[in-house]
Amino acid sequence: MATIYEARTMQDPEPNPGDTPYFEATADGRLLIKRCNSCGEVHFYPRAVCPYCQSADTQWVESGGRGEIYSFSITRKAGPIPYAIAFVTLDEGVAMMTNIVDCDLDTIRIGQRVRVVFKPTEGGYVMPCFAPE
Amino acid sequence: MSIRDKACIAGVYEHPTRKAPDKSVAQIHAEAARGALADAGLSLADVDSYFCAGDAPGLGPLSMVEYMGLNVRHMDSTDTGGSSYIIHVSHAAQAIAAGKCDVALITLGGRTRSEGVSGAKVRNWGPNMPDVPYETPYGPLTLNQYAMVAMRHMHEFGTTSEQLAWIKVAASHHAQHNPDAMLKNVVTVEDVLNAPMVADPLHKLDCCVVSDGGGAIVVTRPEIAGSLNRPVVKVRGAGEAHKGLNAGRVDMTTSGAAWSGASAFAEAGVKPADIKYASIYDSFTITVLVQLEDLGFCNKGEGGRFVADGGLISGSGHLPFNTDGGGLCNNHPANRGGVTKVIEAVRQLRGEAHQMVQVPNCDLALAQGTGGSLATRHGSATLILERG
Numbered sequence: 001m002a003t004i005y006e007a008r009t010m011q012d013p014e015p016n017p018g019d020t021p022y023f024e025a026t027a028d029g030r031l032l033i034k035r036c037n038s039c040g041e042v043h044f045y046p047r048a049v050c051p052y053c054q055s056a057d058t059q060w061v062e063s064g065g066r067g068e069i070y071s072f073s074i075t076r077k078a079g080p081i082p083y084a085i086a087f088v089t090l091d092e093g094v095a096m097m098t099n100i101v102d103c104d105l106d107t108i109r110i111g112q113r114v115r116v117v118f119k120p121t122e123g124g125y126v127m128p129c130f131a132p133e
Numbered sequence: 134m135s136i137r138d139k140a141c142i143a144g145v146y147e148h149p150t151r152k153a154p155d156k157s158v159a160q161i162h163a164e165a166a167r168g169a170l171a172d173a174g175l176s177l178a179d180v181d182s183y184f185c186a187g188d189a190p191g192l193g194p195l196s197m198v199e200y201m202g203l204n205v206r207h208m209d210s211t212d213t214g215g216s217s218y219i220i221h222v223s224h225a226a227q228a229i230a231a232g233k234c235d236v237a238l239i240t241l242g243g244r245t246r247s248e249g250v251s252g253a254k255v256r257n258w259g260p261n262m263p264d265v266p267y268e269t270p271y272g273p274l275t276l277n278q279y280a281m282v283a284m285r286h287m288h289e290f291g292t293t294s295e296q297l298a299w300i301k302v303a304a305s306h307h308a309q310h311n312p313d314a315m316l317k318n319v320v321t322v323e324d325v326l327n328a329p330m331v332a333d334p335l336h337k338l339d340c341c342v343v344s345d346g347g348g349a350i351v352v353t354r355p356e357i358a359g360s361l362n363r364p365v366v367k368v369r370g371a372g373e374a375h376k377g378l379n380a381g382r383v384d385m386t387t388s389g390a391a392w393s394g395a396s397a398f399a400e401a402g403v404k405p406a407d408i409k410y411a412s413i414y415d416s417f418t419i420t421v422l423v424q425l426e427d428l429g430f431c432n433k434g435e436g437g438r439f440v441a442d443g444g445l446i447s448g449s450g451h452l453p454f455n456t457d458g459g460g461l462c463n464n465h466p467a468n469r470g471g472v473t474k475v476i477e478a479v480r481q482l483r484g485e486a487h488q489m490v491q492v493p494n495c496d497l498a499l500a501q502g503t504g505g506s507l508a509t510r511h512g513s514a515t516l517i518l519e520r521g
Protein backbone atom coordinates (compact mmCIF):
# COMPACT_ATOMS: atom_id res chain seq x y z
CA MET A 1 0.00 0.00 0.00
CA ALA A 2 1.23 3.47 -0.82
CA THR A 3 -0.42 6.85 -0.40
CA ILE A 4 1.69 9.23 -2.48
CA TYR A 5 1.46 12.88 -1.41
CA GLU A 6 -0.83 15.02 -3.51
CA ALA A 7 -0.91 18.81 -3.27
CA ARG A 8 -3.88 19.84 -1.15
CA THR A 9 -5.76 23.14 -1.39
CA MET A 10 -4.70 24.87 1.82
CA GLN A 11 -6.91 27.46 3.47
CA ASP A 12 -5.36 30.89 4.00
CA PRO A 13 -3.90 31.53 7.46
CA GLU A 14 -5.81 34.79 8.14
CA PRO A 15 -2.96 36.46 10.05
CA ASN A 16 -3.60 38.72 13.02
CA PRO A 17 -1.69 41.98 13.57
CA GLY A 18 1.84 41.01 14.50
CA ASP A 19 1.93 37.85 12.36
CA THR A 20 3.06 39.63 9.19
CA PRO A 21 6.84 39.04 9.55
CA TYR A 22 6.24 35.29 9.85
CA PHE A 23 4.38 35.10 6.56
CA GLU A 24 6.73 37.50 4.79
CA ALA A 25 9.53 35.12 5.77
CA THR A 26 7.72 31.99 4.61
CA ALA A 27 7.13 33.67 1.24
CA ASP A 28 10.90 34.16 1.19
CA GLY A 29 11.59 30.51 2.06
CA ARG A 30 12.49 31.03 5.72
CA LEU A 31 10.88 29.68 8.92
CA LEU A 32 10.78 32.03 11.90
CA ILE A 33 10.15 31.33 15.56
CA LYS A 34 10.10 33.72 18.49
CA ARG A 35 12.77 34.17 21.16
CA CYS A 36 12.40 36.36 24.20
CA ASN A 37 15.23 38.83 24.74
CA SER A 38 14.32 39.12 28.40
CA CYS A 39 14.29 35.45 29.53
CA GLY A 40 15.92 33.80 26.52
CA GLU A 41 13.20 31.17 25.98
CA VAL A 42 11.98 30.30 22.48
CA HIS A 43 8.26 29.70 21.93
CA PHE A 44 5.77 28.66 19.27
CA TYR A 45 3.22 29.66 18.00
CA PRO A 46 4.71 33.17 17.97
CA ARG A 47 3.32 35.76 20.36
CA ALA A 48 3.93 39.48 20.91
CA VAL A 49 4.11 38.92 24.66
CA CYS A 50 6.43 36.21 26.01
CA PRO A 51 4.39 33.35 27.58
CA TYR A 52 7.24 32.67 30.01
CA CYS A 53 7.92 36.14 31.45
CA GLN A 54 5.38 38.57 29.91
CA SER A 55 8.13 40.62 28.28
CA ALA A 56 7.12 42.50 25.14
CA ASP A 57 10.74 42.29 23.97
CA THR A 58 10.30 39.21 21.78
CA GLN A 59 12.33 38.76 18.63
CA TRP A 60 11.87 36.79 15.43
CA VAL A 61 14.71 34.32 14.87
CA GLU A 62 15.24 31.99 11.94
CA SER A 63 14.87 28.28 12.56
CA GLY A 64 17.28 25.86 10.91
CA GLY A 65 14.16 24.19 9.55
CA ARG A 66 15.07 20.71 10.73
CA GLY A 67 13.50 18.50 13.32
CA GLU A 68 11.70 15.25 13.99
CA ILE A 69 8.11 14.08 13.86
CA TYR A 70 6.48 14.10 17.32
CA SER A 71 3.16 12.68 16.13
CA PHE A 72 1.08 12.54 12.96
CA SER A 73 -2.12 11.21 11.45
CA ILE A 74 -3.16 10.51 7.88
CA THR A 75 -6.64 11.91 7.35
CA ARG A 76 -8.04 9.32 4.95
CA LYS A 77 -11.75 10.03 4.53
CA ALA A 78 -12.58 13.55 5.67
CA GLY A 79 -10.80 15.56 2.97
CA PRO A 80 -11.05 15.29 -0.80
CA ILE A 81 -7.58 13.70 -0.75
CA PRO A 82 -5.53 12.04 2.01
CA TYR A 83 -3.16 14.33 3.90
CA ALA A 84 -0.74 14.03 6.80
CA ILE A 85 -1.13 16.40 9.72
CA ALA A 86 1.70 16.33 12.23
CA PHE A 87 3.57 18.02 15.03
CA VAL A 88 7.27 18.44 14.29
CA THR A 89 9.71 19.23 17.10
CA LEU A 90 12.26 21.64 15.67
CA ASP A 91 15.91 21.27 16.66
CA GLU A 92 15.47 24.60 18.50
CA GLY A 93 13.20 22.74 20.94
CA VAL A 94 9.68 23.86 20.07
CA ALA A 95 7.04 21.79 18.30
CA MET A 96 4.71 23.13 15.62
CA MET A 97 1.67 21.86 13.77
CA THR A 98 2.37 21.16 10.10
CA ASN A 99 1.77 18.84 7.17
CA ILE A 100 4.20 16.14 6.07
CA VAL A 101 4.57 16.34 2.28
CA ASP A 102 6.50 15.11 -0.77
CA CYS A 103 6.61 11.45 0.27
CA ASP A 104 4.60 8.24 0.54
CA LEU A 105 2.33 9.13 3.47
CA ASP A 106 2.20 5.47 4.51
CA THR A 107 5.94 5.53 5.32
CA ILE A 108 5.75 8.39 7.85
CA ARG A 109 6.96 7.43 11.34
CA ILE A 110 7.25 9.16 14.71
CA GLY A 111 10.87 10.15 15.30
CA GLN A 112 11.57 10.51 11.59
CA ARG A 113 13.95 13.36 10.68
CA VAL A 114 12.35 16.03 8.48
CA ARG A 115 13.28 19.34 6.87
CA VAL A 116 11.11 22.34 6.07
CA VAL A 117 9.64 22.87 2.61
CA PHE A 118 7.21 25.60 1.64
CA LYS A 119 3.73 25.14 0.13
CA PRO A 120 1.29 27.82 -1.09
CA THR A 121 -2.23 28.37 0.23
CA GLU A 122 -5.21 29.08 -2.01
CA GLY A 123 -4.85 32.86 -1.57
CA GLY A 124 -1.09 33.04 -2.11
CA TYR A 125 0.29 32.79 1.44
CA VAL A 126 3.08 30.25 2.02
CA MET A 127 3.02 27.67 4.85
CA PRO A 128 6.01 25.77 6.21
CA CYS A 129 5.54 22.02 5.71
CA PHE A 130 8.03 19.22 6.25
CA ALA A 131 9.43 16.42 4.12
CA PRO A 132 11.61 13.47 5.12
CA GLU A 133 15.32 14.31 5.06
CA MET B 134 -13.90 27.07 50.87
CA SER B 135 -14.80 23.56 49.72
CA ILE B 136 -17.97 22.65 47.85
CA ARG B 137 -18.04 19.22 49.48
CA ASP B 138 -21.59 18.46 50.61
CA LYS B 139 -22.69 22.04 49.82
CA ALA B 140 -24.92 21.12 46.88
CA CYS B 141 -26.92 18.25 45.38
CA ILE B 142 -28.08 17.27 41.92
CA ALA B 143 -31.86 17.18 42.23
CA GLY B 144 -32.92 16.66 38.63
CA VAL B 145 -31.54 15.42 35.32
CA TYR B 146 -32.99 14.88 31.88
CA GLU B 147 -31.59 13.51 28.64
CA HIS B 148 -33.64 14.57 25.66
CA PRO B 149 -34.72 11.38 23.84
CA THR B 150 -34.30 12.85 20.36
CA ARG B 151 -31.28 11.98 18.26
CA LYS B 152 -32.50 13.84 15.16
CA ALA B 153 -34.52 17.02 15.44
CA PRO B 154 -34.42 19.02 12.19
CA ASP B 155 -37.78 20.63 12.98
CA LYS B 156 -36.89 21.87 16.45
CA SER B 157 -34.98 25.09 17.14
CA VAL B 158 -31.89 24.91 19.32
CA ALA B 159 -33.62 27.13 21.90
CA GLN B 160 -36.58 24.75 21.93
CA ILE B 161 -34.30 21.76 22.63
CA HIS B 162 -32.77 23.66 25.56
CA ALA B 163 -36.22 24.52 26.93
CA GLU B 164 -37.54 20.96 26.54
CA ALA B 165 -34.47 19.63 28.36
CA ALA B 166 -34.97 22.21 31.13
CA ARG B 167 -38.62 21.19 31.52
CA GLY B 168 -37.58 17.54 31.79
CA ALA B 169 -34.96 18.14 34.46
CA LEU B 170 -37.22 20.36 36.56
CA ALA B 171 -40.02 17.77 36.35
CA ASP B 172 -37.53 15.08 37.38
CA ALA B 173 -36.58 17.16 40.44
CA GLY B 174 -40.18 18.08 41.29
CA LEU B 175 -39.39 21.76 40.91
CA SER B 176 -40.92 24.47 38.72
CA LEU B 177 -39.67 27.26 36.49
CA ALA B 178 -40.31 29.77 39.28
CA ASP B 179 -37.95 27.91 41.62
CA VAL B 180 -34.94 28.48 39.33
CA ASP B 181 -32.79 31.44 40.36
CA SER B 182 -29.61 30.80 38.40
CA TYR B 183 -28.76 29.62 34.89
CA PHE B 184 -25.69 28.02 33.29
CA CYS B 185 -24.98 27.34 29.61
CA ALA B 186 -22.07 27.17 27.16
CA GLY B 187 -21.30 27.77 23.51
CA ASP B 188 -24.08 25.57 22.16
CA ALA B 189 -26.66 28.05 23.50
CA PRO B 190 -27.64 30.49 20.76
CA GLY B 191 -26.87 34.20 20.78
CA LEU B 192 -25.43 35.64 23.94
CA GLY B 193 -25.98 32.45 25.90
CA PRO B 194 -27.75 33.27 29.15
CA LEU B 195 -29.12 36.55 27.79
CA SER B 196 -30.90 34.71 25.00
CA MET B 197 -31.90 31.57 26.89
CA VAL B 198 -33.08 33.13 30.17
CA GLU B 199 -35.49 35.26 28.16
CA TYR B 200 -36.65 32.42 25.90
CA MET B 201 -37.35 30.09 28.80
CA GLY B 202 -39.01 32.74 30.99
CA LEU B 203 -36.51 32.47 33.83
CA ASN B 204 -35.91 35.06 36.53
CA VAL B 205 -32.33 34.63 37.76
CA ARG B 206 -29.91 36.34 40.12
CA HIS B 207 -26.84 34.43 38.95
CA MET B 208 -25.52 33.45 35.50
CA ASP B 209 -22.44 31.59 34.19
CA SER B 210 -21.52 30.84 30.59
CA THR B 211 -18.13 29.21 31.10
CA ASP B 212 -17.30 27.42 27.85
CA THR B 213 -14.71 24.67 27.93
CA GLY B 214 -16.25 22.75 25.04
CA GLY B 215 -17.82 19.40 25.85
CA SER B 216 -16.59 19.51 29.45
CA SER B 217 -18.51 22.74 30.18
CA TYR B 218 -21.54 21.14 31.82
CA ILE B 219 -19.42 19.19 34.31
CA ILE B 220 -17.70 22.45 35.23
CA HIS B 221 -21.14 24.09 35.48
CA VAL B 222 -22.16 21.64 38.20
CA SER B 223 -19.05 22.67 40.13
CA HIS B 224 -19.66 26.37 39.53
CA ALA B 225 -23.31 25.98 40.55
CA ALA B 226 -22.21 24.31 43.78
CA GLN B 227 -19.78 27.19 44.40
CA ALA B 228 -22.51 29.77 43.80
CA ILE B 229 -24.91 27.92 46.09
CA ALA B 230 -22.23 27.64 48.80
CA ALA B 231 -21.56 31.37 48.47
CA GLY B 232 -25.24 32.19 48.86
CA LYS B 233 -25.61 33.53 45.34
CA CYS B 234 -28.47 31.19 44.40
CA ASP B 235 -30.59 28.25 45.56
CA VAL B 236 -31.69 26.39 42.42
CA ALA B 237 -29.33 26.26 39.42
CA LEU B 238 -30.40 25.14 35.95
CA ILE B 239 -27.82 23.90 33.43
CA THR B 240 -28.88 23.20 29.83
CA LEU B 241 -27.35 21.94 26.60
CA GLY B 242 -28.95 21.50 23.21
CA GLY B 243 -27.96 21.29 19.59
CA ARG B 244 -28.73 20.03 16.10
CA THR B 245 -25.25 19.02 15.03
CA ARG B 246 -26.57 16.00 13.14
CA SER B 247 -29.19 17.94 11.19
CA GLU B 248 -26.75 20.76 10.51
CA GLY B 249 -23.99 18.39 9.38
CA VAL B 250 -21.47 19.63 11.95
CA SER B 251 -18.96 16.98 12.94
CA GLY B 252 -15.40 16.39 14.01
CA ALA B 253 -14.54 15.63 10.39
CA LYS B 254 -14.78 19.30 9.38
CA VAL B 255 -12.51 22.27 10.11
CA ARG B 256 -14.22 24.24 12.87
CA ASN B 257 -14.39 28.02 12.72
CA TRP B 258 -14.47 29.57 16.20
CA GLY B 259 -14.42 33.14 14.90
CA PRO B 260 -11.85 35.91 14.32
CA ASN B 261 -8.82 36.98 16.33
CA MET B 262 -7.76 33.54 17.47
CA PRO B 263 -3.99 33.63 18.04
CA ASP B 264 -3.37 30.00 17.02
CA VAL B 265 -5.42 29.94 13.78
CA PRO B 266 -2.82 31.42 11.39
CA TYR B 267 -0.34 28.75 12.48
CA GLU B 268 -2.73 25.79 12.42
CA THR B 269 -5.87 26.10 10.26
CA PRO B 270 -4.13 25.83 6.85
CA TYR B 271 -2.86 22.37 7.85
CA GLY B 272 -6.40 20.96 8.07
CA PRO B 273 -6.77 20.28 11.79
CA LEU B 274 -9.99 18.40 12.46
CA THR B 275 -11.26 17.19 15.80
CA LEU B 276 -10.76 13.75 14.28
CA ASN B 277 -7.10 14.03 13.31
CA GLN B 278 -6.14 15.94 16.48
CA TYR B 279 -7.32 13.07 18.68
CA ALA B 280 -5.74 10.63 16.23
CA MET B 281 -2.34 12.25 16.83
CA VAL B 282 -2.79 11.62 20.56
CA ALA B 283 -3.52 7.96 19.84
CA MET B 284 -0.52 7.69 17.51
CA ARG B 285 1.82 9.17 20.11
CA HIS B 286 0.34 6.99 22.89
CA MET B 287 0.97 3.90 20.78
CA HIS B 288 4.54 5.07 20.14
CA GLU B 289 5.37 5.77 23.78
CA PHE B 290 3.53 2.93 25.49
CA GLY B 291 2.83 0.25 22.90
CA THR B 292 -0.92 0.78 23.07
CA THR B 293 -2.69 -1.14 20.28
CA SER B 294 -5.74 -0.65 18.07
CA GLU B 295 -7.17 -3.82 19.60
CA GLN B 296 -6.99 -2.30 23.07
CA LEU B 297 -8.67 0.92 21.90
CA ALA B 298 -11.35 -1.16 20.20
CA TRP B 299 -12.29 -2.75 23.55
CA ILE B 300 -13.54 0.67 24.68
CA LYS B 301 -16.06 0.73 21.83
CA VAL B 302 -16.95 -2.89 22.49
CA ALA B 303 -17.73 -2.11 26.15
CA ALA B 304 -19.85 0.91 25.19
CA SER B 305 -21.81 -1.21 22.71
CA HIS B 306 -22.49 -3.86 25.36
CA HIS B 307 -24.17 -1.12 27.39
CA ALA B 308 -25.94 0.60 24.49
CA GLN B 309 -27.83 -2.57 23.54
CA HIS B 310 -30.04 -1.96 26.59
CA ASN B 311 -30.73 1.72 25.80
CA PRO B 312 -33.72 2.10 23.46
CA ASP B 313 -32.70 5.69 22.66
CA ALA B 314 -29.12 4.82 21.69
CA MET B 315 -28.09 5.59 18.10
CA LEU B 316 -25.97 2.43 17.82
CA LYS B 317 -27.66 -0.49 19.60
CA ASN B 318 -25.75 -3.39 18.04
CA VAL B 319 -23.07 -5.11 20.08
CA VAL B 320 -19.77 -4.89 18.19
CA THR B 321 -16.58 -6.94 18.45
CA VAL B 322 -12.93 -5.93 18.39
CA GLU B 323 -12.82 -7.26 14.83
CA ASP B 324 -15.76 -5.06 13.84
CA VAL B 325 -13.87 -1.98 15.04
CA LEU B 326 -10.62 -2.98 13.33
CA ASN B 327 -12.43 -3.81 10.08
CA ALA B 328 -14.22 -0.46 9.97
CA PRO B 329 -12.64 2.07 7.57
CA MET B 330 -9.56 3.92 8.80
CA VAL B 331 -10.66 7.56 9.00
CA ALA B 332 -7.54 9.14 10.52
CA ASP B 333 -4.69 6.80 11.37
CA PRO B 334 -4.80 5.09 13.82
CA LEU B 335 -8.51 5.74 14.46
CA HIS B 336 -11.16 3.69 12.67
CA LYS B 337 -14.71 4.84 12.06
CA LEU B 338 -15.89 2.91 15.12
CA ASP B 339 -13.26 4.58 17.34
CA CYS B 340 -15.35 7.75 16.94
CA CYS B 341 -18.47 8.91 18.76
CA VAL B 342 -21.85 9.35 17.11
CA VAL B 343 -23.07 12.68 15.76
CA SER B 344 -26.51 13.38 17.19
CA ASP B 345 -29.04 16.11 17.69
CA GLY B 346 -30.24 16.35 21.25
CA GLY B 347 -29.88 17.96 24.60
CA GLY B 348 -29.83 17.56 28.33
CA ALA B 349 -30.30 19.47 31.55
CA ILE B 350 -29.22 19.31 35.19
CA VAL B 351 -30.74 20.95 38.29
CA VAL B 352 -28.37 21.67 41.19
CA THR B 353 -29.70 22.86 44.53
CA ARG B 354 -28.75 23.19 48.19
CA PRO B 355 -28.97 20.07 50.38
CA GLU B 356 -31.96 21.33 52.42
CA ILE B 357 -34.02 21.75 49.24
CA ALA B 358 -32.82 18.47 47.72
CA GLY B 359 -33.78 16.67 50.94
CA SER B 360 -37.30 18.07 50.79
CA LEU B 361 -37.94 16.67 47.29
CA ASN B 362 -39.33 13.23 46.65
CA ARG B 363 -36.20 12.02 44.83
CA PRO B 364 -33.02 10.17 45.84
CA VAL B 365 -30.36 12.65 46.94
CA VAL B 366 -27.13 12.88 44.93
CA LYS B 367 -24.48 14.96 46.66
CA VAL B 368 -21.62 16.87 45.01
CA ARG B 369 -18.58 15.60 46.90
CA GLY B 370 -15.69 17.08 44.93
CA ALA B 371 -14.79 18.78 41.67
CA GLY B 372 -11.80 19.96 39.71
CA GLU B 373 -11.10 21.78 36.48
CA ALA B 374 -7.98 22.25 34.39
CA HIS B 375 -6.63 23.65 31.14
CA LYS B 376 -4.06 21.91 29.02
CA GLY B 377 -2.42 23.48 25.98
CA LEU B 378 0.62 23.25 23.75
CA ASN B 379 2.78 24.80 26.46
CA ALA B 380 4.36 27.30 24.05
CA GLY B 381 5.79 24.46 21.96
CA ARG B 382 6.89 22.00 24.71
CA VAL B 383 4.27 19.54 23.56
CA ASP B 384 3.15 16.50 25.56
CA MET B 385 0.12 14.87 23.98
CA THR B 386 -0.19 11.77 26.12
CA THR B 387 -1.22 13.54 29.33
CA SER B 388 -4.57 15.35 29.51
CA GLY B 389 -5.89 18.00 31.88
CA ALA B 390 -7.56 15.15 33.78
CA ALA B 391 -4.25 14.70 35.59
CA TRP B 392 -4.91 18.00 37.39
CA SER B 393 -8.73 18.21 37.45
CA GLY B 394 -8.84 14.65 38.77
CA ALA B 395 -6.29 15.28 41.50
CA SER B 396 -8.26 18.35 42.63
CA ALA B 397 -11.55 16.48 42.67
CA PHE B 398 -10.20 13.46 44.54
CA ALA B 399 -8.53 15.73 47.11
CA GLU B 400 -11.71 17.70 47.70
CA ALA B 401 -13.81 14.55 47.94
CA GLY B 402 -11.32 12.79 50.19
CA VAL B 403 -11.55 9.58 48.16
CA LYS B 404 -9.31 7.68 45.76
CA PRO B 405 -9.90 6.08 42.35
CA ALA B 406 -10.36 2.60 43.88
CA ASP B 407 -13.39 3.95 45.82
CA ILE B 408 -15.28 4.85 42.61
CA LYS B 409 -18.03 2.33 41.76
CA TYR B 410 -19.03 3.82 38.40
CA ALA B 411 -17.30 6.27 36.04
CA SER B 412 -18.70 8.36 33.21
CA ILE B 413 -15.67 9.09 31.03
CA TYR B 414 -15.93 11.48 28.08
CA ASP B 415 -15.72 9.37 24.95
CA SER B 416 -15.44 11.59 21.91
CA PHE B 417 -13.05 8.89 20.71
CA THR B 418 -11.78 5.67 22.23
CA ILE B 419 -8.38 7.27 22.88
CA THR B 420 -10.06 10.04 24.90
CA VAL B 421 -11.27 7.44 27.41
CA LEU B 422 -7.93 5.70 27.67
CA VAL B 423 -5.90 8.85 28.36
CA GLN B 424 -8.38 10.14 30.95
CA LEU B 425 -8.50 6.82 32.81
CA GLU B 426 -4.72 6.96 33.18
CA ASP B 427 -4.66 10.61 34.19
CA LEU B 428 -7.39 10.11 36.78
CA GLY B 429 -5.29 7.37 38.37
CA PHE B 430 -7.49 4.35 37.62
CA CYS B 431 -4.26 2.86 36.26
CA ASN B 432 -0.70 4.07 35.73
CA LYS B 433 0.29 6.20 32.72
CA GLY B 434 0.86 3.88 29.78
CA GLU B 435 -1.17 1.00 31.24
CA GLY B 436 -4.54 2.17 29.94
CA GLY B 437 -4.47 -0.32 27.07
CA ARG B 438 -4.22 -3.29 29.38
CA PHE B 439 -6.79 -1.73 31.76
CA VAL B 440 -9.51 -1.47 29.10
CA ALA B 441 -8.73 -4.72 27.24
CA ASP B 442 -10.77 -7.90 27.56
CA GLY B 443 -13.93 -6.15 28.72
CA GLY B 444 -12.34 -4.17 31.55
CA LEU B 445 -15.00 -1.45 31.25
CA ILE B 446 -18.09 -3.67 30.85
CA SER B 447 -20.62 -3.35 33.67
CA GLY B 448 -21.05 -6.57 35.61
CA SER B 449 -17.81 -8.24 34.51
CA GLY B 450 -15.14 -5.54 34.14
CA HIS B 451 -13.18 -3.83 36.90
CA LEU B 452 -14.57 -0.35 36.19
CA PRO B 453 -18.09 -0.03 34.73
CA PHE B 454 -18.14 3.03 32.46
CA ASN B 455 -20.69 4.87 30.30
CA THR B 456 -23.53 2.47 30.97
CA ASP B 457 -25.88 4.48 28.73
CA GLY B 458 -23.65 3.61 25.76
CA GLY B 459 -21.85 6.95 26.03
CA GLY B 460 -20.96 9.20 23.16
CA LEU B 461 -19.49 6.23 21.34
CA CYS B 462 -22.89 4.56 20.91
CA ASN B 463 -25.72 6.48 22.55
CA ASN B 464 -25.66 10.24 22.18
CA HIS B 465 -23.29 13.18 21.70
CA PRO B 466 -25.65 16.17 21.55
CA ALA B 467 -24.18 19.37 20.08
CA ASN B 468 -20.84 17.50 19.79
CA ARG B 469 -20.61 18.12 23.53
CA GLY B 470 -20.89 15.08 25.77
CA GLY B 471 -20.44 16.55 29.25
CA VAL B 472 -24.08 16.75 30.20
CA THR B 473 -24.83 13.11 29.42
CA LYS B 474 -21.80 12.09 31.50
CA VAL B 475 -23.36 13.71 34.58
CA ILE B 476 -26.83 12.35 33.78
CA GLU B 477 -25.76 8.68 33.64
CA ALA B 478 -23.70 9.05 36.84
CA VAL B 479 -26.82 10.39 38.58
CA ARG B 480 -28.90 7.48 37.23
CA GLN B 481 -26.36 5.02 38.62
CA LEU B 482 -26.30 6.67 42.07
CA ARG B 483 -30.11 6.68 42.19
CA GLY B 484 -30.28 3.04 41.10
CA GLU B 485 -32.16 4.18 37.99
CA ALA B 486 -29.80 2.90 35.30
CA HIS B 487 -31.05 0.03 33.12
CA GLN B 488 -31.17 -3.10 35.27
CA MET B 489 -28.79 -4.90 32.91
CA VAL B 490 -26.08 -2.29 33.52
CA GLN B 491 -26.93 -0.96 37.00
CA VAL B 492 -23.90 -1.17 39.31
CA PRO B 493 -24.90 -2.85 42.62
CA ASN B 494 -24.70 -0.60 45.68
CA CYS B 495 -23.44 2.32 43.61
CA ASP B 496 -22.68 4.93 46.27
CA LEU B 497 -19.78 6.85 44.68
CA ALA B 498 -19.51 7.86 41.03
CA LEU B 499 -17.29 10.04 38.89
CA ALA B 500 -18.07 12.12 35.81
CA GLN B 501 -15.09 13.19 33.71
CA GLY B 502 -15.04 15.38 30.64
CA THR B 503 -12.67 17.02 28.22
CA GLY B 504 -13.55 19.62 25.63
CA GLY B 505 -11.75 21.21 22.75
CA SER B 506 -8.86 19.22 21.29
CA LEU B 507 -6.90 16.72 23.34
CA ALA B 508 -3.84 17.30 21.12
CA THR B 509 -3.74 21.09 21.14
CA ARG B 510 -5.82 22.83 23.81
CA HIS B 511 -8.60 21.49 25.96
CA GLY B 512 -10.51 21.93 29.18
CA SER B 513 -10.88 19.09 31.64
CA ALA B 514 -13.51 18.70 34.35
CA THR B 515 -13.86 16.05 37.04
CA LEU B 516 -16.88 15.66 39.29
CA ILE B 517 -17.26 13.18 42.15
CA LEU B 518 -20.84 12.46 43.21
CA GLU B 519 -22.16 10.52 46.19
CA ARG B 520 -25.46 8.85 46.98
CA GLY B 521 -27.11 10.78 49.81
Ligand SMILES: [Zn+2]
Binds near residue numbers: 053
Ligand atom coordinates in the same frame (compact mmCIF):
# COMPACT_ATOMS: atom_id res chain seq x y z
ZN1 LIG C 1 10.41 35.81 28.30
